[in-house]
Amino acid sequence: MASTWKDVLEVAVAIELECAALYEVFAKRFAHRRELVYFWMNYAEAERYHAASIRIHQSALAGMPEMGVQKFEVEEDEARTFLAEVRAAREGAEREGVTIGRALQLARWVEEHSAELHGRIQFFKVFPEFGDLLQKMAEEDRAHRDLLASAEKRWAGATA
Numbered sequence: 001m002a003s004t005w006k007d008v009l010e011v012a013v014a015i016e017l018e019c020a021a022l023y024e025v026f027a028k029r030f031a032h033r034r035e036l037v038y039f040w041m042n043y044a045e046a047e048r049y050h051a052a053s054i055r056i057h058q059s060a061l062a063g064m065p066e067m068g069v070q071k072f073e074v075e076e077d078e079a080r081t082f083l084a085e086v087r088a089a090r091e092g093a094e095r096e097g098v099t100i101g102r103a104l105q106l107a108r109w110v111e112e113h114s115a116e117l118h119g120r121i122q123f124f125k126v127f128p129e130f131g132d133l134l135q136k137m138a139e140e141d142r143a144h145r146d147l148l149a150s151a152e153k154r155w156a157g158a159t160a
């Protein structure tokens, strides 16, 4: 399914905010361990910042004439599926709780997947001014993923 750039950006913002919400659930879940609250709140803020960056671009583009549907390298359906998966992970963690090992694993999957989407969408083919932003977000999400891998080594054995 082809999408308009407005649809693509709306889903992108929703994904970043859903990731932030997931990390906030983790922060609450581990409220008794200050280092884990700090860790997850940092992650949540980073995703909120991504959402805000996309919003700034949305407002900058708001006056553009409608371009109709376009073919992007990431289909809107695929992005919406990822959004639904992140939401399901958050709801599951809220309902059933989550171990630190599982939380780190989920977050690693989220970061890996969103870095991959940022890298692949090639939104900058339509809007060249988006190139730097998407590259930066992909790099940040990859850095988040790598940090999670080392956090797994540090904390995954611990009970929480």
Ligand SMILES: [Fe+2]
Binding pocket: 016, 019, 046, 047, 050, 114, 137, 141
């Ligand atoms: Fe992100």
Ligand SMILES: [Fe+2]
Binding pocket: 046, 047, 111, 140, 141, 144
């Ligand atoms: Fe991230």
